[in-house]
Every structure is written in C-alpha cells, then in structure tokens.
Amino acid sequence: MGSLAVQRIITAAVVMLGVSSITFFLLHLVPGDPIEVMLGESANIADRAQLRAELGLDAPLFQQWTKFHAGLLKFDFGVSLYSKKPISTLIVSRLPWTVMLAMFSLGTALVIALPLGILSALRPNSAVDSFAATVSLLGVSVPNFLLGPLLIIVFSLGLGWFPVSGNSAPMSIVLPALTLGASLAAILSRMIRASLLEVLSEEYIVAARARGLKASIVIVFHALPNAALPVLTIIGLQLGALLGGAVITEMIFAWPGIGQLTIEAIQRRDYPLVQACVIIISFAYVTVNMLTDLVYARVDPRIQR
Amino acid sequence: MRSTTIMCLIVIGIWLTVALLAPFIIGDGNSINLEKLFVEPSGESLFGHDDLGRDIGPRILVGARVSCSIAFFVVAISVVVGTTIGIFLGWHGGLIDIIGVRILDVFLAFPGILLAIALAAVLGPGVENVLIALSVVGWVGFARLARAQTLSVKHRDHVLVAQALGTPLFKICRIHILPLIAAPIIVEATFAIAAVIIAEAGLSFLGLGVQPPTPSWGAMIKEGTRYLLIAPHMAIGPGLALFSIVLSINTVGDSLRDHLQIKRGAFQNL
Numbered sequence: 145m146g147s148l149a150v151q152r153i154i155t156a157a158v159v160m161l162g163v164s165s166i167t168f169f170l171l172h173l174v175p176g177d178p179i180e181v182m183l184g185e186s187a188n189i190a191d192r193a194q195l196r197a198e199l200g201l202d203a204p205l206f207q208q209w210t211k212f213h214a215g216l217l218k219f220d221f222g223v224s225l226y227s228k229k230p231i232s233t234l235i236v237s238r239l240p241w242t243v244m245l246a247m248f249s250l251g252t253a254l255v256i257a258l259p260l261g262i263l264s265a266l267r268p269n270s271a272v273d274s275f276a277a278t279v280s281l282l283g284v285s286v287p288n289f290l291l292g293p294l295l296i297i298v299f300s301l302g303l304g305w306f307p308v309s310g311n312s313a314p315m316s317i318v319l320p321a322l323t324l325g326a327s328l329a330a331i332l333s334r335m336i337r338a339s340l341l342e343v344l345s346e347e348y349i350v351a352a353r354a355r356g357l358k359a360s361i362v363i364v365f366h367a368l369p370n371a372a373l374p375v376l377t378i379i380g381l382q383l384g385a386l387l388g389g390a391v392i393t394e395m396i397f398a399w400p401g402i403g404q405l406t407i408e409a410i411q412r413r414d415y416p417l418v419q420a421c422v423i424i425i426s427f428a429y430v431t432v433n434m435l436t437d438l439v440y441a442r443v444d445p446r447i448q449r
Numbered sequence: 450m451r452s453t454t455i456m457c458l459i460v461i462g463i464w465l466t467v468a469l470l471a472p473f474i475i476g477d478g479n480s481i482n483l484e485k486l487f488v489e490p491s492g493e494s495l496f497g498h499d500d501l502g503r504d505i506g507p508r509i510l511v512g513a514r515v516s517c518s519i520a521f522f523v524v525a526i527s528v529v530v531g532t533t534i535g536i537f538l539g540w541h542g543g544l545i546d547i548i549g550v551r552i553l554d555v556f557l558a559f560p561g562i563l564l565a566i567a568l569a570a571v572l573g574p575g576v577e578n579v580l581i582a583l584s585v586v587g588w589v590g591f592a593r594l595a596r597a598q599t600l601s602v603k604h605r606d607h608v609l610v611a612q613a614l615g616t617p618l619f620k621i622c623r624i625h626i627l628p629l630i631a632a633p634i635i636v637e638a639t640f641a642i643a644a645v646i647i648a649e650a651g652l653s654f655l656g657l658g659v660q661p662p663t664p665s666w667g668a669m670i671k672e673g674t675r676y677l678l679i680a681p682h683m684a685i686g687p688g689l690a691l692f693s694i695v696l697s698i699n700t701v702g703d704s705l706r707d708h709l710q711i712k713r714g715a716f717q718n719l
Contacts, residue, residue, distance in 0.1 A: 155554075162555030167567070174571045281703070285696040287647045289654040289667070290688040293674045297681045308677075388561020392651055396674060407655055410570040422559070422567045429560040 148441055156434040161213075163426045167419050168212050172205075174415070182225060182413045195225075199416065221420035226412045231420045234405060239424070241311065242390055242401030245324065248317050249386055250379070252325035253332055260329075261336025265371075266363070268341060276333055283330025288389050292323040292396035309398040320397040324389055328382050335378045340371040373444055380436030384429045454704045457697035464694050468517035471510040479503065479662045487680040496686035499669075500676055505686045508664040512687065515576070515665045516694070520645040522580055527587030528638050534588070535595025536622050536630075540603055550596070556589040562648050569657040579658045583648055587641065594637055598630035605629075632709045639702035643695045650691055666691045 179192050179201065196202050199222075200211055215221060221231035260280070264273035286294075299319060300308040307316045343349065344367055352362045391403035398404070402421055409417035482502035490497040496505035538549040556564070568582035602608065603626065611621050652658035653667030661668060666687040673684025 158551060159554050159558045162551070163558050166555065166559075166564075170567055170571050173568075281696065281699060285643070285699050286692055287651060287695070289651055289670055289674075290684075290691060293670065293677055293681075293684045294688070296674075296677060297684075301678065301681070384557075384560035386560075388559075388563045388566075391563065391566060392654065395655065406566070410566075410655075410657070415571070418567060418570060422563060425563055426559050430558045 149438055152434050152437050156430050159430055160427055163430065164213060164216055164423050165209070167422050167426075168209060170422075171415050171419060182415065198223075216423070221423075222416050224409075224414055224417045226409070226414045226417070231417055234417065235402065235420060235424055238400060238402050238405045241399060242387075242394070242403060242425075245317065245320055245390060245394070245399060245401055246383070246386055248321035249325035249328065249390075250383070252321045253328035256325070256329035257332035257336055260333040262340060262363070262368075264333070265337045265340035265344065268337075273337075276337070280330035280333050283326050286326065288323050288327070289392050289396060291326055292319070292393060295319045295323060296396075309396070311398075311400055316397075316399075320393050320399050323396065324386060324393045327389070328379075328386055331382060332375065332378065335375050336371065339374045340367060343367045343371045346370075373440065376436060376440055376443075380433045383432050387425050387429055390425075451704060454701060457700040460693055460697040461701065464513050464697075465517060467510050468513040471507075472514055475507045475510060479508075479664070487676065487683075489680070490682050490686075497680070497682040499683050500672060500680070505669070505683065508669065509666070509686050509690045512664040512666045512669065513690070513694075515659050515663065516646050516649060516691070519576065519579060519583070519649045520642045523583040523587055523645045523649075524638055524641045526580075526584045527591055527641065528634065530584075531588035531591025532595040532627075532630075532634060535592040535597075536599045536626060538592070539596040539599025540618075540622065540626070546596075549592075553589055553593050553596075556586070557593070559586075562586075562651055565648060565652060566655065566657060569652050574657055574660050576659055576663075579649055579652055582652070583645055586648075587645065590641070591634060591637065594633060595630060598633060599626055602626055602629045636702060636706045636709060639698060639705055643698040643702070646691065646695055646698075 179196050179199075180187070183191060183195060200208050203211070219232050221235070223229065224231050224234060227234070260276040264270075264276040267273055296308055296319065299305050305315075306318050307313050310316055349362060349367055352366050353359070357366075390401060391406055393399065394401045394403035395407055402425055406418060406421040406425075409415075409421060480503065482498070482504075485494075485498040485502040485504075487500065488494065488498040488502070494504050494506060496509060499505055499508075534549070538546045559567075565582040565586045568585055569578055572578035572581060608621060608625050611625050616625075649658055650665070650667030650670065653665045654671045656668075656671065658667055659665035669687035670684050670691075673681070673687070676683055
C-alpha cells in the first residue's frame, strides 16, 4: 500500500510538471508578440518594455521556465495584469465557489443516477430500464450551454422557483448544479446499471439469496458495495469533464468561480491569470484522480501490490 | 437495425445535405431587417428573428456547415494522428512507449474542454484556430485506444508469421494490425464527432470560436442567452438543431457499438 501510494504520488507529480510546462509554453504560442497582444498596438515602447520586464519575458526561455515553476511551488503566480492584485489572492477568493458547485453537481448526479441505475439493473429490458436509457441518452446529448438556458426559461422565468443567475440566494446553486450534473448523471446511471448487473450474476449473490436473506438486504449490503468500485473510478475520471464544464456553466449563471475568472481573464487578455487558472483546475483534477486510485486500492484488497 | 437508428441516420443525412447545400441556396443568412427585431416564431418564420432582425431559420441551416465541417476535419485529423502514434507506441514498446504514455497522460490531465479553451484563447478566435485547438485535444484519446488495442493483438500468431516472413513494418501495421483494431476506433470516432460538435459550439458560446457574422449554433445560443428575458426563442432554434444532430450521432454510435460487440461475440464462439 505504502509503495503504491508513493508511486502514484510521483506519477501525479510528473504529470503536473508536464501540465504546468504545457501551460507555461501556451503564452509563447501567442501569434506575434504577446506584449503587443496584451497592450494593443498603440502602446508606447516604454510601457511595452516595462511589461516585458515585469513578466520576465526578456529572460532566456529556460530561465523563465524555472522562475515560473519556482513561483508555482510557493503558490505565487505573479500579479494580474488587469486588476494588479496577486493572482493567488484572486484564485483563493474564487476557488471555494467552484469547489462548492462541483460538490453539489456530483451530489445531484448521484441523486439522479443511483435510483435510475439500480432500478434498471434490477429490471433489465423493462419499461423502467428503457426510460432510464432514454434519460441518459438525452443527458449526454444536451450540452450544458443549452441545458442551462432551458432550465432558466422553465424554472426561473416560467415558474419563478429559482434565481436566474448569481450567487446571492441559497437557492442560486440549484440550477447550475443541475446543469453541470446532468451529463454526469447520465453516464453514471449507465455505469451503475452495468456494474450492478455484473455483480448480481456472481455466485456469492446467489449464495446469499439461497441462505434465505431478503432481496433488499442482498442488494444493499452485498451487491451495491461491490458494484461501487468501477463506478468510483468513473466518477474520478468524469470529474475532469465536470471541472471543464464548470467554465461554461459558471458563465451561464454568472457563478463567481474559477471558470468565470478564466473566461474574464481571456477576455481581458490577462494571460498570466489564464495560465494560473488552467493550472489550478488541472492540478485539482490530477489530485482527485490520484486520490481515487488510492481509495480504490484501499477498499479493493485485490489491487494491493 | 432498429427503426430509431434508421431515423437517426436519416436526420444525420439531412443535416449533411443541408451543410453541403444551404449556403448556395439561401446565402449567408446575414440579411438584416430592423423592422423585425426579436419577432417571435410564426408561420412565416418558423424560428423567429434575432436581435438584428435576421431570420433565425436560415441561419440555423447555414450554421450546420460550420459545425459539420469542423467536426469532420477535427475527427479526421485526430483519428489519423492518434491512431498512427498509438500503433507506433504499442508496437515499439520499451522506453519510447513509457515516455509516450506519460505525454498522453499529461494531455489527458487537462480536464475536458479546458485545454481547447486555453489554446483557442491564445491563438485567437477563428475557424482555423478552433480546428487546431480541438485537434490538439482530440488525438490523445485515439492514441491511447490504438496503443492498448495494438498491445492486445501484436503477439498474435499471424503477426509473428508476417514478421518471420520479413514483411515490412508499415505493411504489418496496415494489413495485420489496423483491420483488427479498426472497430473500436470507428465507434470512438462516431462519438467523437458528436463531442466535437458540442465542443465547437461550446467554444463559440464562450466567444472563442467562430466569429460573427458567420452563423454558428454556439454563438447563436450565446446571443440567445443575452436576450433570454425578452426573446427566449433565439436560443431554442439553434439549440434544437444542435441537440437533434448530437442525439442522432450518439444513438448511431450506441447501436454501432452494440452491433460490433455482438459480432465479436459470434467470432469468439467459433
């Protein structure tokens, strides 16, 4: 277990180094001169030279790279070009909102997916199953930038149940969480179904039933925990789509998270801030996946190497 | 084949025809009519008019061209590049494979559409840059899939025989490996087309994709959300278009996957 953890942490660190390097080089991909793109063509030479020096773009590339990563280790991304505030402060103020949105979306997805998945596994090819299949096909086919406005039209403008956007009311999170969680719910319900179907045909389930245990007890205590393992991995992997989708969802609902910060930074050509946002979101994803692997190894004794 | 699958194929066929022909028949859909600002859908104009009084219906049809052509090129590039790299890594093995897999891992560590957003942001908006951004993200999945599949078939007897007979490497890959790993790649490519259509619309929705006045579904939905309070119909038309093609492609992908699995099962019984 210990060696597996160390191995996974080293792998994650290598991947993170790759992610930060790619993100670092993104700025150098800007066609032409990034300084000119950021300041506009009319900027005078002194301003350009000053910004160039501030961003360290006058140094050799490798030196820039080491400086960038040295800052990264100290959670120092420099200063935002637009607001002149430290980027780390901006990120810390926005991050909780995105974490909250991601958590609620995951919760929403599970609340929808668990009953759908379990019911369709217990009655495969029944009306319930085909209903769940249809719902999940709809779920993966409606992009969040379409579902979001539709939910606003129905539940905010039509029924007036929830606020249109923002984060001022406690109920504000309902529609963004539903928007972001819908496609995850669609994928999860099918995974739960497949996984549970497989487990239900195992001999220990038949044995438990033969011992006279009630069907409900066998399902809850024998089948579900075993079916949960592959689902856990999918949740970890799908969290990436969730975090990426958060960018769009936060824009639709004016949710003040990292995703909205990213797009605002892009619109203001605040490239250091864009880099920082991309790195933070990706690092969160890598960390969650690493933790998923470790949890998986802990709960499944077969993986202990 | 199920009747729903056939229906979905017809929907896809209609959209492809529209994508090919619409610009020649109805022009660019950009004619502005200030007397018809935000006019709601009616018998005369099925999807209503937008914030510049443009008829939304024709713009949806012209928008199909952007969506379909970007999806086609991105998936084509991704499949060719990804599969080539994947087969190479799987076949070669050793240190190159280990390094290659790490590089794939790094690309996969960017969540969802985020890398495409970042790339589109630094490259600037425009069709070509959307193409580049989505291809950079797209090839990785195919490389991983092709590598795993190659690993599973490269030790089969017929490959060994071909090697023993001195068949050139390129020919082994083309004749003895590619046909065996094609099925999952085709299924993956089908789903990828739907995913790229959504991703392109997503980038346009964020203002990073196709630029106005060129009609694009994502940009039209974005405009619609700006006027959601006074003209919700602006988002609904392009949304329905996007939804119908993505749903159809996903359905076809599902039945393609089921079909190929059944076939594989049948061969296993022989």
